[in-house]
Amino acid sequence: MLRYVASRILLAVPVFLGVATIVFLVVRVIPGDPAVAALGDYASKEAVEALRQRMGLDEPLLVQYTRFLAGLARGDLGRSMITGASVREQIAHALPYTLELTLGAVLVGALLGIPVGVYTAIRRNRLADYLGRVFSLAGLSVPAFYLGILLTLLVALRLGWLPAVGGGDAADAGDRLRHLVLPALTLGLVMTASVARLTRSAMLGVLRQDYVRTARAKGLAEGAVRLRHALGSALIPIVSITGLWAVSLIGDSVTVEVVFARPGLGKMMVGAILQRDYTALQSVMVVYTAFVVGINLVTDLAYAWVDPRVSRG
Amino acid sequence: MRRPIALVVMLLPATALALGPLAGPRAAGAAGILKLAQLSSDLQTLDPHFAATTPDRSVVDMVFNGLIRYKPGDGSVFEPDLATALPTARVADGKQVWTFQLRKGVMCHGSEGVPTYPLTSEDVVYSLQKASDKNRSAYAADYTGMTVDAPDAATVRVTLDHPLSSGLFYPKVANYSGGLIVCKKPAEKLGADGLKTHPAGTGPFMFKSYTPQERVVLVANPAYFRGKPQLDGVEIRYMPDLNSRELGLRNGQLDVINGTPDKAWVDGLKGVANVKVDVFGVGEVATLFFRTTTPPLDKPEVRKALAHALDRQEFLALIGQGIAEPVYSPVPAKFLPGGLGEKEVQARGLDYPHDLVRAKKLLADAGLPQGFSLEVVTSELPGYRVLYESLQAQLAKVGVKVAVKVVDHATMHSLIRKDANPLVIYIAWRPNADVYLTQFFHSDSIVVSGKKPNVNFAHYDRIDGLVERARAETDQAKQVQAWKDAQLKILEDMVAYPIQYQNQVYARSAAVDYGHELVSVLALYPGITEKTRLNR
Numbered sequence A: 001m002l003r004y005v006a007s008r009i010l011l012a013v014p015v016f017l018g019v020a021t022i023v024f025l026v027v028r029v030i031p032g033d034p035a036v037a038a039l040g041d042y043a044s045k046e047a048v049e050a051l052r053q054r055m056g057l058d059e060p061l062l063v064q065y066t067r068f069l070a071g072l073a074r075g076d077l078g079r080s081m082i083t084g085a086s087v088r089e090q091i092a093h094a095l096p097y098t099l100e101l102t103l104g105a106v107l108v109g110a111l112l113g114i115p116v117g118v119y120t121a122i123r124r125n126r127l128a129d130y131l132g133r134v135f136s137l138a139g140l141s142v143p144a145f146y147l148g149i150l151l152t153l154l155v156a157l158r159l160g161w162l163p164a165v166g167g168g169d170a171a172d173a174g175d176r177l178r179h180l181v182l183p184a185l186t187l188g189l190v191m192t193a194s195v196a197r198l199t200r201s202a203m204l205g206v207l208r209q210d211y212v213r214t215a216r217a218k219g220l221a222e223g224a225v226r227l228r229h230a231l232g233s234a235l236i237p238i239v240s241i242t243g244l245w246a247v248s249l250i251g252d253s254v255t256v257e258v259v260f261a262r263p264g265l266g267k268m269m270v271g272a273i274l275q276r277d278y279t280a281l282q283s284v285m286v287v288y289t290a291f292v293v294g295i296n297l298v299t300d301l302a303y304a305w306v307d308p309r310v311s312r313g
Numbered sequence B: 001m002r003r004p005i006a007l008v009v010m011l012l013p014a015t016a017l018a019l020g021p022l023a024g025p026r027a028a029g030a031a032g033i034l035k036l037a038q039l040s041s042d043l044q045t046l047d048p049h050f051a052a053t054t055p056d057r058s059v060v061d062m063v064f065n066g067l068i069r070y071k072p073g074d075g076s077v078f079e080p081d082l083a084t085a086l087p088t089a090r091v092a093d094g095k096q097v098w099t100f101q102l103r104k105g106v107m108c109h110g111s112e113g114v115p116t117y118p119l120t121s122e123d124v125v126y127s128l129q130k131a132s133d134k135n136r137s138a139y140a141a142d143y144t145g146m147t148v149d150a151p152d153a154a155t156v157r158v159t160l161d162h163p164l165s166s167g168l169f170y171p172k173v174a175n176y177s178g179g180l181i182v183c184k185k186p187a188e189k190l191g192a193d194g195l196k197t198h199p200a201g202t203g204p205f206m207f208k209s210y211t212p213q214e215r216v217v218l219v220a221n222p223a224y225f226r227g228k229p230q231l232d233g234v235e236i237r238y239m240p241d242l243n244s245r246e247l248g249l250r251n252g253q254l255d256v257i258n259g260t261p262d263k264a265w266v267d268g269l270k271g272v273a274n275v276k277v278d279v280f281g282v283g284e285v286a287t288l289f290f291r292t293t294t295p296p297l298d299k300p301e302v303r304k305a306l307a308h309a310l311d312r313q314e315f316l317a318l319i320g321q322g323i324a325e326p327v328y329s330p331v332p333a334k335f336l337p338g339g340l341g342e343k344e345v346q347a348r349g350l351d352y353p354h355d356l357v358r359a360k361k362l363l364a365d366a367g368l369p370q371g372f373s374l375e376v377v378t379s380e381l382p383g384y385r386v387l388y389e390s391l392q393a394q395l396a397k398v399g400v401k402v403a404v405k406v407v408d409h410a411t412m413h414s415l416i417r418k419d420a421n422p423l424v425i426y427i428a429w430r431p432n433a434d435v436y437l438t439q440f441f442h443s444d445s446i447v448v449s450g451k452k453p454n455v456n457f458a459h460y461d462r463i464d465g466l467v468e469r470a471r472a473e474t475d476q477a478k479q480v481q482a483w484k485d486a487q488l489k490i491l492e493d494m495v496a497y498p499i500q501y502q503n504q505v506y507a508r509s510a511a512v513d514y515g516h517e518l519v520s521v522l523a524l525y526p527g528i529t530e531k532t533r534l535n536r
Helices: A002-029 A033-041 A045-055 A063-076 A087-122 A126-141 A144-158 A173-207 A211-217 A222-259 A265-275 A278-306 B001-019 B054-063 B121-131 B164-173 B182-195 B242-250 B263-270 B300-309 B312-319 B342-347 B357-365 B382-396 B409-416 B433-441 B462-473 B476-493
Strands: B033-038 B068-071 B073-078 B089-092 B093-101 B146-152 B155-160 B205-211 B215-219 B232-237 B256-258 B273-288 B324-326 B370-381 B401-407 B424-426 B494-508
Touching: A002 A063, A002 A278, A002 B273, A033 A045, A033 B409, A063 B370, A087 A126, A087 A173, A087 A222, A087 A265, A087 A278, A126 A173, A144 A173, A144 A222, A173 A222, A211 A222, A211 B182, A222 A265, A222 B242, A265 A278, A265 B409, A278 B342, B001 B182, B033 B054, B054 B205, B054 B215, B054 B232, B093 B164, B121 B155, B121 B182, B146 B357, B164 B476, B205 B232, B242 B494, B263 B273, B263 B494, B273 B382, B300 B357, B300 B382, B312 B324, B312 B382, B312 B494, B342 B476, B370 B382, B370 B409, B370 B424, B382 B401, B382 B424, B401 B409, B433 B462, B462 B476
Parallel strands: B033 B232, B033 B256, B370 B401
Antiparallel strands: B068 B073, B089 B093, B093 B155, B146 B155, B205 B215, B215 B232, B256 B494, B273 B424, B273 B494, B324 B494
């Protein structure tokens, strides 16, 4: 198991560096000049040139790249090209919001999706099963931003139960939770549909197995058969997909953060693109990369823990 | 086992409804803090001598003053601000001199490491010198030939190498762009980078905090020389998505939002209880420029053909009457002296009425009976995209095929300044006719190849003399006539087709009282002053 863990960690390093390099190059291909974006179209040519020099944009690409890597190694993510604010501080502020949104969405997806999947498998070919499958299909088909707007119109505007936009008061956990509910539901319901479908399939497959029949024959209660014997085995593919979904949800969080005007890495990234803030953009994308690599690593390790056969190769 | 589960599932929604809201939405503007949501993902700079976007201008408008100001809500009227009176010019040693007496008791905001202190002429001189320095101001070109000095702590003297009319001088010292007065001590302490995110002026609201990509928080200045503001503070939220802003307003989380120039949106929101929509000037002018150095647009008859192929009413229908209005000259007559009204251009046959037959004949006379093809780029912003798409559809009727490529806004601005488009639609507001004509039509401003490249997309060079003569004219009536003459020449040569101006659209809670009528505001937002209040 230790060897497996070490190999996964070592593999993550070149992946991370490779993506960071691609990010560095891609942001510089985007048309538009950060200095002009910062100063506006009224600024003189001299002012724009002076700012370009201060931003280091007049230096050769290799010099800029070396400085970028050296900064990464030191944990220095630089300063915003537009406002001069520390990018690390901006990310430190935005990151918890993205993490809580993603975690909330994963919890919604898992805590709703698994029970729905189990129940529809148990009630196979009955009304509950049909309803569950329609719900899954609808959930997979509806775009997250559309769902978000619908939820907001109903829950926030019509019923007045929850706030419509924003991330809440950073110092008030209750207020942050209130502001988290709708965005997490929006992001998580799509995952719910997928998890429910997969859980249903996995459960149906497991419930047909001989050992399940044996467990029933031994006189165990049906609940124990389903939850202790069947569900445990059915969880293996669900763990995999939860990890994949967590990665996907981090990307989808961009849309939800913009629609709900929530602070977060996604909103920060969109803003950096629009403002041509190279420093902020490449730093945010590096952080996203670290997340994806990290989540994949955790998923692989969790998979090995659930199914020890994986780590034995 | 099944029944309890089914029972819980059935009762859950009913239970939730019975319990009522988990938490009602917070009332916006608690304790008199007005929440304004702007169309932006973040600020760019709060240094007033660089601020150019509407969100940035709205913040600096609340934090800084000028020596004089545009009357709140009516940008056609000047009033004293930091100065006690509007100055009149006198001549000394062959130069034009404008002298300002400063009000007493104006306090500079305290900032990090610098306590609040009384404003003096030293601060004003510092600020105007900063505004005229091309390394410390984007508006330095507006202050060429100007020197500032302070005979005493309460007097500021501005000397011009070349005399100007009051119509051209006042905007330079008004509460807009380079005229906003930055207090010297906090500016020197903060430095150029600090000033971007920590503005310190003398205005009714003081900077408190900035959270990147989220908000700027201002608090009331209790020592404001016009009296303590009626609001406790203002929170400017950065929300680029219109739906988010609208939902926040309707939910009570926001008090004022930047809307969109779309009649359907405006009409929809007018029907919402406790929400008001304000449509006001200044209008940003949309003008179509023809690159006169590119065949076949180098032929005047071709340009005139395209002008006749276009229909201002069709462009207007995209936005909606009232939200947009037609214009007949590059300088909007509704808001600025020197603009040409419909009757004036009609009297000279320069209104180019929509006439497809005439357009086709002109093209045939130019040897292009089948039309021709062009490629352009447009911004993805609706304000630009719909105009380009309408242009494409209208010109297709006379055989002119315009291929339109959509790019993001910053890319469009970058590309058109590299002369990528043979046809350019540009939407802009400028504070006076001289700036419009200089930036868009003087030969120095020709994109890429001009002496001081700016936005002369037409590569036009035939009104330089008129523009310079108007600038030097101190008689207001003669100055206005010179501007009009310049624009008549532009229309005769048809290097630019004025399309429309688009008003500003903001929505607010019915509880918001701005404290002034809304006619025109140069900062492109309703204007929040010490008289603005929340009536809750």
